[in-house]
Amino acid sequence: MKFLTTNFLKCSVQACDTSNDNFPLSYDGSKCQLEQDESIEFNPEFLVNILDRVEWSAILQVAADLGNTSLPPNKPIFEDKNSLNEDDMAILRDLHILLIQTSIVEGEMKCKNCGHTYYIKNSIPNLLLPPHLA
Amino acid sequence: MLPTPYVKCDYEKVYEPAEDSFLLLDSLEKDQLYLSERFNNTLSVVCELGPGSGIITTFMMQNTMPTNNSIYFALDINPWALEATTDTAIRNSCEKSYLETIQSNLTSSIRNNEIDILVFNPPYVPAETIPDIPMDKNDIDTWLDLALVGGEDGMKITQLVLDQLDSILSINGVAYILFCARNKPENIVKLMKNQWSIELVEHRKAGWEVLSVYRFSRKSL
Secondary structure, eight states, X not given: OBGGGGGTBOOOOGGGGXXXXXXXXXXXXXXXXXXXXXXXXXXXXXXXXXXXXXXXXXXXXXXXXXXXXXXXXXXXXXXXXXXXXXXXHHHHHHHIIIIIIEEEEEEEEEOTTTOOEEEEETTEEEOOOOTTTO | OOOOOOOOOOTTTSOXXXXXXXXXXXXXXXXXXXXXXXXXXXXXXXXXXXXXXXXXXXXXXXXXSSOSSEEEEEEESOHHHHHHHHHHHHHTTOTTSEEEEEEOSTTTTBOTTOEEEEEEOOOOBOOSOOOOOOSSTTOHHHHHHHTTBOSGGGOHHHHHHHHHHHHHEEEEEEEEEEEEGGGOHHHHHHHHTTTXXXXXXXXXXXXXXXXXXXXXXXXXX
């Protein structure tokens, strides 16, 4: 599961929808095995559009869960999408490596509201609930 | 006409592409320009529910629908379908697209109002009951049944999605949903048309079945 996907996943328990703690899920860094996958090519425009959309505070939380505390506290902003300078490109390249190339191949994540644990196996997150919670 | 992805799966474990799958491909092809204009210059989050073999998501990736700024989520309860979807994507050289396969019961695992394009070929065959989700990955007959049967009027699962559509779709989001005549889609249109703009994109007679694909979007203010 690619890092960026963590910005879209919430707890499947319906009752948690009314809490603010069902997103992002909390990742157990000691149990998450990371891999770099370079099959998707770097595309600055794609990255800028992704950044427009993501919730940066959740990116920071998940990165910290996984042991990366070196991200800027505020979401990088690009004034003109069509004329990106070298510094912009360097930032976008780093974010490409983090958001798209970094994937969690095995791991665990937990809802901060109900505490339910979900697993990632063979890069596939399993968000199904056991019958008593569904 | 856009080429159909090459699919080779174990159809004892996942739903084999059939007329309904192809009608959805045709609907998306017909709306290709509409979608590329609607989602121009922005990130698009595409989400297919119940991808089965993965033919539809692969078709969208192959043809960069809606744009080349898209990420694709394929959500299925059937673990075999998730593996098949990845296989089909690779078989059709889509490894450079952003595809995530997620084991999930409908969209319960995805944040509200984040999906820009929802595609759903639901289990629509009327049946008295729908089996429970198996605990065992090897209970393949049940996984396959879940891909087909839709309870009363074949609408039980589709109705769950329609009831939540407002919290599933992004502000600008659209949903493509397949129906058979026994689902009585014209009744659904009647019930939902005050709140939603609903278009019949394609319909076709397939054997003794009449299939249709409707597009749902919010009414513009």
